[in-house]
Amino acid sequence: MSRFFWVVRKDLAVFFADKSGAVMVIVVPLLLGVMMGLIFHTGDGTSTMDVGVVNEDGGPTIVALIQRLDAEQSLKVQVLERTVARDKVAAGKLGVVLVFGANVGKQLTATAMFGGAETGAKRNNVVPMWVDPSRAIEANIVKGLLTKAMMETMFSQVSDPKQLGQMFTDLLATTAGLGDSQPELKRFIAQGVAFATESQLAAEKSSATGTDAKPGDGFSLAPPLDVVREEIVAAGPTAGFNSHAHTFAGMLMQFLLFMAISSAKGLFAERGVGTLDRLRMTATSPASILLGAAGAVAVICLLSTAVIFGVGALFFGVEFRSGILAFGLVSVAQAVFIGSFMLLMAGLANSDKQLDGVGTMLVLALCFVSGAWVPAFMLPDFIAAAGPAVPTRWILDGFAGATWRGLGLGHALQSAGGLLAFSVVFSAIGLKRFRWA
Amino acid sequence: MTESSIRIAGLTVTYGGVKAVDDFSLSVPTGAIFGLLGPNGAGKSSTIRCISTVQTPQAGTITVAGVDTQQHPNEVRRSLGVVPQGLALYDNLSVLKNLQLFGGLYGLGGKLLNDRIGWGLALAQLEDHADKRVSALSGGMQRRLNIAASLLHDPKILVFDEPTAGVDPQSRNHILETIRTLHQEGRTVIYTTHYMEEVEALCDRVAIMDAGKLILADTLAQVLTQTKPRSFRFTADAPMDTEVVRNALREAGVSVVDIESESHTLEQVFLDLTGRGLRDAS
Ligand SMILES: Nc1ncnc2c1ncn2[C@@H]1O[C@H](COP(=O)(O)OP(=O)(O)O)[C@@H](O)[C@H]1O
Numbered sequence: 168m169s170r171f172f173w174v175v176r177k178d179l180a181v182f183f184a185d186k187s188g189a190v191m192v193i194v195v196p197l198l199l200g201v202m203m204g205l206i207f208h209t210g211d212g213t214s215t216m217d218v219g220v221v222n223e224d225g226g227p228t229i230v231a232l233i234q235r236l237d238a239e240q241s242l243k244v245q246v247l248e249r250t251v252a253r254d255k256v257a258a259g260k261l262g263v264v265l266v267f268g269a270n271v272g273k274q275l276t277a278t279a280m281f282g283g284a285e286t287g288a289k290r291n292n293v294v295p296m297w298v299d300p301s302r303a304i305e306a307n308i309v310k311g312l313l314t315k316a317m318m319e320t321m322f323s324q325v326s327d328p329k330q331l332g333q334m335f336t337d338l339l340a341t342t343a344g345l346g347d348s349q350p351e352l353k354r355f356i357a358q359g360v361a362f363a364t365e366s367q368l369a370a371e372k373s374s375a376t377g378t379d380a381k382p383g384d385g386f387s388l389a390p391p392l393d394v395v396r397e398e399i400v401a402a403g404p405t406a407g408f409n410s411h412a413h414t415f416a417g418m419l420m421q422f423l424l425f426m427a428i429s430s431a432k433g434l435f436a437e438r439g440v441g442t443l444d445r446l447r448m449t450a451t452s453p454a455s456i457l458l459g460a461a462g463a464v465a466v467i468c469l470l471s472t473a474v475i476f477g478v479g480a481l482f483f484g485v486e487f488r489s490g491i492l493a494f495g496l497v498s499v500a501q502a503v504f505i506g507s508f509m510l511l512m513a514g515l516a517n518s519d520k521q522l523d524g525v526g527t528m529l530v531l532a533l534c535f536v537s538g539a540w541v542p543a544f545m546l547p548d549f550i551a552a553a554g555p556a557v558p559t560r561w562i563l564d565g566f567a568g569a570t571w572r573g574l575g576l577g578h579a580l581q582s583a584g585g586l587l588a589f590s591v592v593f594s595a596i597g598l599k600r601f602r603w604a
Numbered sequence: 605m606t607e608s609s610i611r612i613a614g615l616t617v618t619y620g621g622v623k624a625v626d627d628f629s630l631s632v633p634t635g636a637i638f639g640l641l642g643p644n645g646a647g648k649s650s651t652i653r654c655i656s657t658v659q660t661p662q663a664g665t666i667t668v669a670g671v672d673t674q675q676h677p678n679e680v681r682r683s684l685g686v687v688p689q690g691l692a693l694y695d696n697l698s699v700l701k702n703l704q705l706f707g708g709l710y711g712l713g714g715k716l717l718n719d720r721i722g723w724g725l726a727l728a729q730l731e732d733h734a735d736k737r738v739s740a741l742s743g744g745m746q747r748r749l750n751i752a753a754s755l756l757h758d759p760k761i762l763v764f765d766e767p768t769a770g771v772d773p774q775s776r777n778h779i780l781e782t783i784r785t786l787h788q789e790g791r792t793v794i795y796t797t798h799y800m801e802e803v804e805a806l807c808d809r810v811a812i813m814d815a816g817k818l819i820l821a822d823t824l825a826q827v828l829t830q831t832k833p834r835s836f837r838f839t840a841d842a843p844m845d846t847e848v849v850r851n852a853l854r855e856a857g858v859s860v861v862d863i864e865s866e867s868h869t870l871e872q873v874f875l876d877l878t879g880r881g882l883r884d885a886s
Pocket residue numbers: 619624642643644645646647648649650651
């Protein structure tokens with residue numbers, strides 16, 4: 168056992184003898200994490216997208232509609248000239264542009280829902296949407312939000328008694344030519360007119376008594392279903408997603424996997440120089456030598472983890488919502504796993520070249536399928552289905568559970584257990600396959 | 605010197621089908637200082653790697669102090685001090701850290717470890733460089749540290765694989781003196797080299813191997829008396845002309861092939877002129 172610690176000590180000393188290398192282990196994942204965190208960071212967990220708007224209508228209805236779009240959390244509206252907007256889409260600088268032509272605002276009335284006052288070729292209700300083909304998803308989102316904003320605009324008109332009255336008056340005019348063929352429709356419209364007149368009187372009365380009557384006060388027409396957004400996080404209703412907690416964990420993991428590859432190269436270098444043989448000549452068992460090297464890797468991992476999440480907690484609002492113990496468990500399990508990954512790589516590869524090629528591929532693949540780059544839900548189904556078979560997924564799940572999700576000690580134990588199981592298998596393969604000469 | 609410290613029987617080492625050591629047998633008596641001579645590629649290092657248990661031979665057995673290397677490698681490792689041909693040191697660690705590591709791995713600790721490190725530093729004459737990184741040492745200093753690092757556990761059987769490769773004459777001289785001293789203190793030594801003069805100066809027994817096979821093994825004295833000498837060297841008490849010697853020999857009926865009047869090898873002249881002190885100030 169003491170020989171194991173001598174080897175760990177040696178590998179740490181060798182590692183820290185190279186000051187710049189030591190600094191890298193802390194600085195690089197930190198920079199990457201901060202960078203990614205800033206890129207994806209939005210206080211409430213959604214990202215905003217820019218949408219261009221060309222307003223050739225200019226009327227109050229379209230202006231109000233544009234304001235509604237801009238008020239959407241996920242949209243940021245830029246009002247642009249037609250040619251400028253088109254160029255921006257063509258140049259890839261804007262994903263989506265909505266073009267409101269002259270007089271389209273007139274179509275945005277409650278009456279238009281019933282087929283519109285004007286019909287036929289005269290009717291101008293087309294809103295072109297210019298889309299960068301590479302950003303089709305954004306276009307769908309914008310289209311949905313535009314529909315929502317249009318409905319809101321119309322409902323707001325309907326809930327203004329004056330406009331409501333106007334709508335029924337319009338309807339009366341359109342249905343005048345029908346004669347007596349539609350008695351129920353006429354009765355409905357008559358009731359509507361009475362209702363509108365009544366509420367208009369009520370509104371005038373309340374404004375006379377000094378009450379600040381807004382359109383829709385007292386009675387209102389509203390969308391029948393109201394969607395209220397609520398974020399669900401185990402740690403409680405006030406806890407939110409912290410993009411830094413996610414990106415720090417992802418970037419750290421990726422960096423540590425690469426470090427494991429370079430440590431495996433270190434073992435190869437020692438094999439070449441003959442120090443590995445010399446270690447063996449001291450009656451240090453092969454297992455002690457290899458596990459000692461893995462142990463040093465694990466210690467370095469723990470150090471990086473502590474520094475990076477420490478900075479995350481101090482400056483980027485990362486919280487350990489399952490407690491420090493749970494976080495520590497996941498960190499240790501990750502460290503042990505990275506050490507075993509180093510052994511696996513050293514056992515499976517024959518040369519530095521193979522480590523560079525196969526190892527790099529493997530690390531990138533492991534990071535990708537774990538959701539370190541793109542959220543796991545965006546991955547193809549077959550990759551998502553492979554979830555538990557991907558060790559790096561356990562790492563990110565473990566850290567998410569220990570930080571922003573706050574899933575508690577039990578979840579941390581599960582993640583740690585899964586990782587340790589992988590570590591045992593990886594180490595065993597590494598120890599068995601490593602070539603000493 | 606009846607008991608054998610190292611006994612090699614039928615040793616065969618192959619690399620990808622090519623025999624580097626071929627049915628090689630040898631016995632090294634306890635207390636000997638044994639020179640294993642051979643040109644580059646003869647199979648010396650392969651043999652030594654097998655003795656030191658880090659390589660498994662394709663055939664044959666080796667016992668060290670009566671213990672089989674393949675059956676009880678750890679026991680063998682504890683009784684052996686092997687100085688590898690290459691510099692097997694941690695370049696970016698200090699001299700002291702290297703010695704601590706290897707001492708620690710040999711199972712030493714506490715005061716004993718410190719004492720042995722002190723001994724090793726003195727042996728390698730590196731007391732003033734303990735905190736220097738190995739990469740900052742001269743080649744000779746690295747060679748000496750390479751030796752000290754293998755001897756911290758005070759083994760009784762020492763194996764040196766070309767310990768003087770690429771060192772300056774001062775360091776070489778120091779290394780040879782060190783080995784002589786270690787032998788005189790009662791240790792058995794195997795010394796591998798392709799420098800004949802080193803074996804001649806140092807060893808009491810010699811084996812010559814070539815292409816993986818044993819050519820000859822005997823005491824140095826025996827090997828040197830196998831033929832009557834044709835070549836002589838004498839020193840006159842005063843400078844004289846070469847012609848005087850030649851004439852005297854001709855009168856004695858000797859047909860002289862060549863006559864050499866140089867009294868020193870270049871190395872001796874070099875050492876005389878530059879002194880025998882070690883040159884480590886780097
Ligand atoms: N690891 C190896 N792989 C392949 N061939 C080797 C290896 N080590 C040594 N050899 C070959 O084995 C022969 C003996 O080498 P070695 O034992 O190092 O001889 P020496 O120490 O006497 O110079 C040489 O021909 C060398 O090229």
